[in-house]
Amino acid sequence: MSRDPLDRARTLTDALEALVEQRPDAEALVFVDRREGERSLKLRDLWERARSVQSGLTARGLRPGEVVVLVLPTSPELIAVYFGAVLAGGIPAMLSTRSHRVSDASVFTSRVAHVVANSAPHSVVCEADTASLLGQHATGLSSTLLLQPGPLQEAGSLATPVRCDPERIATMQYSSGTTGTPKGVRVSHRAVLNNLRSMRAAFELTESDVAVNWIPLFHDMGLFGAFLLPLLCGCKTVLIPTMDFMRDPAIWLRAFDTYRGTFAWAPHLAYALCARRLADEDLEGLDLSSWRIAVNASEPALASTLRDFCERMAKYGFARETMCPGWGLAEATVFATLQSPRQAPRSEVIDREALVREETARPTAGEGVSVVSIGVPIPDCTIEIRDARRRPLPERHVGKVWLRSNALFSDYHGDEERTKRVLVDGWLDTGDRGYLADGELFFVARDKDLILIGGEKYVPDDVEAVINGVPGVRAGCAVAFGVLNAERGTEELAAVVETRVEGDELSRLADDIRAAVSRSIGLGIRHLHLVPPGGIEKTTSGKLSRTGTRNRYPEVFGAGDAA
Amino acid sequence: MPPERSPVPQDAEIESRLLVYLRDEHGVDLDGIDRDTPLVRTGVLDSVALVRLAAWAERVFGIEIPDDDIDGDHLESVAMIADYVGRRLRERA
Numbered sequence: 001m002s003r004d005p006l007d008r009a010r011t012l013t014d015a016l017e018a019l020v021e022q023r024p025d026a027e028a029l030v031f032v033d034r035r036e037g038e039r040s041l042k043l044r045d046l047w048e049r050a051r052s053v054q055s056g057l058t059a060r061g062l063r064p065g066e067v068v069v070l071v072l073p074t075s076p077e078l079i080a081v082y083f084g085a086v087l088a089g090g091i092p093a094m095l096s097t098r099s100h101r102v103s104d105a106s107v108f109t110s111r112v113a114h115v116v117a118n119s120a121p122h123s124v125v126c127e128a129d130t131a132s133l134l135g136q137h138a139t140g141l142s143s144t145l146l147l148q149p150g151p152l153q154e155a156g157s158l159a160t161p162v163r164c165d166p167e168r169i170a171t172m173q174y175s176s177g178t179t180g181t182p183k184g185v186r187v188s189h190r191a192v193l194n195n196l197r198s199m200r201a202a203f204e205l206t207e208s209d210v211a212v213n214w215i216p217l218f219h220d221m222g223l224f225g226a227f228l229l230p231l232l233c234g235c236k237t238v239l240i241p242t243m244d245f246m247r248d249p250a251i252w253l254r255a256f257d258t259y260r261g262t263f264a265w266a267p268h269l270a271y272a273l274c275a276r277r278l279a280d281e282d283l284e285g286l287d288l289s290s291w292r293i294a295v296n297a298s299e300p301a302l303a304s305t306l307r308d309f310c311e312r313m314a315k316y317g318f319a320r321e322t323m324c325p326g327w328g329l330a331e332a333t334v335f336a337t338l339q340s341p342r343q344a345p346r347s348e349v350i351d352r353e354a355l356v357r358e359e360t361a362r363p364t365a366g367e368g369v370s371v372v373s374i375g376v377p378i379p380d381c382t383i384e385i386r387d388a389r390r391r392p393l394p395e396r397h398v399g400k401v402w403l404r405s406n407a408l409f410s411d412y413h414g415d416e417e418r419t420k421r422v423l424v425d426g427w428l429d430t431g432d433r434g435y436l437a438d439g440e441l442f443f444v445a446r447d448k449d450l451i452l453i454g455g456e457k458y459v460p461d462d463v464e465a466v467i468n469g470v471p472g473v474r475a476g477c478a479v480a481f482g483v484l485n486a487e488r489g490t491e492e493l494a495a496v497v498e499t500r501v502e503g504d505e506l507s508r509l510a511d512d513i514r515a516a517v518s519r520s521i522g523l524g525i526r527h528l529h530l531v532p533p534g535g536i537e538k539t540t541s542g543k544l545s546r547t548g549t550r551n552r553y554p555e556v557f558g559a560g561d562a563a
Numbered sequence: 564m565p566p567e568r569s570p571v572p573q574d575a576e577i578e579s580r581l582l583v584y585l586r587d588e589h590g591v592d593l594d595g596i597d598r599d600t601p602l603v604r605t606g607v608l609d610s611v612a613l614v615r616l617a618a619w620a621e622r623v624f625g626i627e628i629p630d631d632d633i634d635g636d637h638l639e640s641v642a643m644i645a646d647y648v649g650r651r652l653r654e655r656a
Binding site: 098099243246247248269273277453454488490492493511514515517518522523524525526527528 | 588601602603604605606607608609610611614615617618621630631635
C-alpha cells in the first residue's frame with residue numbers, strides 16, 4: 001500500500017528505496033520554470049542519479065557521518081545530490097545560491113566560508129559559476145574540495161546504499177544570521193521521519209495529493225515540508241524556482257490549475273502578493289478548486305491578508321478552509337502546529353490593556369490586538385505555555401512557548417552549551433511568546449528580536465554590527481528592528497543610530513549607512529533615524545533597549561523617515 | 564510584409580512609464596523622489612518588489628533581465644533603471 005514507505009522506514013534511505021521499488025515509473029517530480037517549461041523525473045531516474053552521486057562522492061573520499069555542503073538552485077541536480085549524499089551516509093547541508101538580495105559577492109562567499117569553517121565538510125557541491133566566485137573571493141575555502149553535480153552523476157560502479165542507525169544525523173540546517181557564528185541545526189533520521197509522519201496525519205495526505213511549491217529547499221519548510229513530505233508520501237511534487245515565482249507569482253497559481261494541485265506551503269507574504277498584486281487577467285480562467293491545503297507559515301499571519309486572499313480567490317474555486325496557518329521551527333525538524341484543513345482560519349481580537357498589564361488574552365468586541373490562530377499541535381507534539389520560571393501557565397495567559405515532540409533536533413553543531421540552554425528535560429524552549437485558547441496556539445510577540453522580511457529571518461545584531469562599522473556612527477550605539485507594514489504583509493527594516501555628526505553631514509551619513517547595510521545584508525533600511533548621543537532609550541542596566549525602541553517606534557518617530 | 568518595428572523608446576519615455584508604474588504598483592510618492600533617489604537601499608523597493616519591477620520591465624519593453632542583474636548595483640534609482648532598460652533595448656535592436 002502507498003503508506004508503507006514512510007511507515008516502515010527507519011531512515012530516509014529506506015523510505016526512498018521502498019518508494020522507488022513500489023512505483024519506479026511514477027513521474028514523481030516535475031520542475032516548472034519560466035524558460036524551459038516542464039521537466040519531469042521518474043522515481044527510477046531519481047534513484048539512479050542519486051546512486052551515481054553516492055558512488056561519485058564515495059570515490060572522492062566521503063565517509064559516513066561527513067558533511068556535504070550544497071549550494072545549488074532548485075533543480076533535478078539538487079535533488080540527486082541531496083539524496084546521493086544521504087545514500088553515501090553523509091550529512092547534506094544546503095545553502096542559498098547567491099541571490100539578487102545580496103549584491104556583494106564577497107558577502108555571499110563569506111557566508112559559505114563561515115559554514116565551511118563551522119561544519120568542516122568533505123566538500124562543497126555547486127555549479128561552475130558559484131565555484132568561480134568562491135575561488136575569487138573566499139581565501140578561507142582554498143583547501144576545500146569544490147565539486148560540480150555533473151561529474152558526480154556519471155555512473156561509476158554502484159555500491160550498496162549505506163544503512164545507518166536512525167539516530168544518525170540526516171541533515172544539517174543553517175538558520176538565521178548572515179555574519180557571525182552560524183547555527184547548524186542537526187536532525188536525525190528518526191526525527192525527520194517522525195515529523196513527516198505527523199505532518200502526513202495532520203494534513204491527511206494521500207498519494208493522490210499533488211504538491212506545488214516555489215519555496216527554496218535550503219530552508220526547513222522547503223526541504224521537509226514542500227519536498228520530502230509529498231515525495232515520500234507518494235505524491236506528485238511540482239517544484240518552481242523561487243525567483244520565477246517572485247517575477248511572476250501567477251506561475252504558482254497556474255501550476256495549481258495545470259496539475260490539479262492540492263497542497264502548498266508559503267510564507268504569509270506570498271498570499272499578500274497574490275491577493276493584492278496580481279492583475280485580474282493573470283488569474284482569468286484559473287480553476288483552483290483542487291487546492292485543499294495552503295499552509296501559511298514562517299511569518300506571522302495577518303487576519304486582513306488571509307481575508308483578502310480568500311475573498312479574491314473564492315471566484316476561482318479557492319475554499320476558505322484551504323487556508324491553514326501553522327507554525328514550526330528547524331529545532332523541531334520543521335512543523336509543530338496547524339489550523340485544521342477542514343476549518344476556516346480562526347482569529348480573534350484581544351484587549352490591549354489586559355495584554356500589556358496582566359499578560360492575559362481577553363477577547364474584546366471593540367478595538368484591540370488582532371491575532372490569528374496557528375492551530376493545534378500535530379500528532380506527537382505537545383505545547384506548554386510557561387512563565388519565566390518555567391512554570392506552566394493556564395489557557396489565555398501569555399508566556400513562553402515550550403514544545404515537546406518526537407522530532408526534536410539532536411544538537412547545534414559544535415555548540416553543546418547553546419543546545420543545553422534550549423533543550424531542557426526533553427522540552428524545547430522555542431523563544432516565542434503566545435497563549436493557548438481552546439487548545440489552539442496564538443502568538444503575541446517574539447522574544448527573539450528576529451526581523452522577518454519576506455519570509456526570511458534577519459538577526460538585528462548583524463544589521464547593528466554593519467551600522468557600527470560606518471565612520472560617523474557612535475560606536476555601539478545603533479538598534480535595528482522590524483516594523484510591520486500590514487499592507488505589504490511583511491516587516492520593514494528600521495534603525496535608530498546615534499551620531500555626533502550634524503547638519504549637512506547627516507544626509508551623507510544616512511547614505512553611507514544605507515549603502516553599507518544594503519551591500520552586506522541585502523536589505524534596504526526603510527525607516528532610518530539619526531539621533532544625537534544619548535538619544536536611544538536604555539534599559540535599567542544601561543544597555544541600549546532594542547525592545548523599548550521598537551515598541552515606542554510609531555509614537556516617538558511618527559510615520560515618515562527622518563533621514 | 565514584415566510587421567513594422569516600433570521605434571526604440573527614448574530614455575525619457577522609459578522614465579515616465581517607470582514613474583507611473585512605481586506610483587501605481589508600488590505606491591511610491593512621486594513628489595518625494597527624483598530620478599537619482601536611491602530606492603533599493605532605502606527599502607522603498609524591497610527585494611520582492613525589485614524582482615517584480617524587473618518582470619514588469621521585461622514584459623512592457625520586451626527585453627530580458629537576468630536574475631543576477633536584479634539588484635541595487637544595476638537598478639538603484641529611476642535613472643539607473645531607465646538607463647539599464649535603454650541599454651538592453653539598444654542591444655536588442
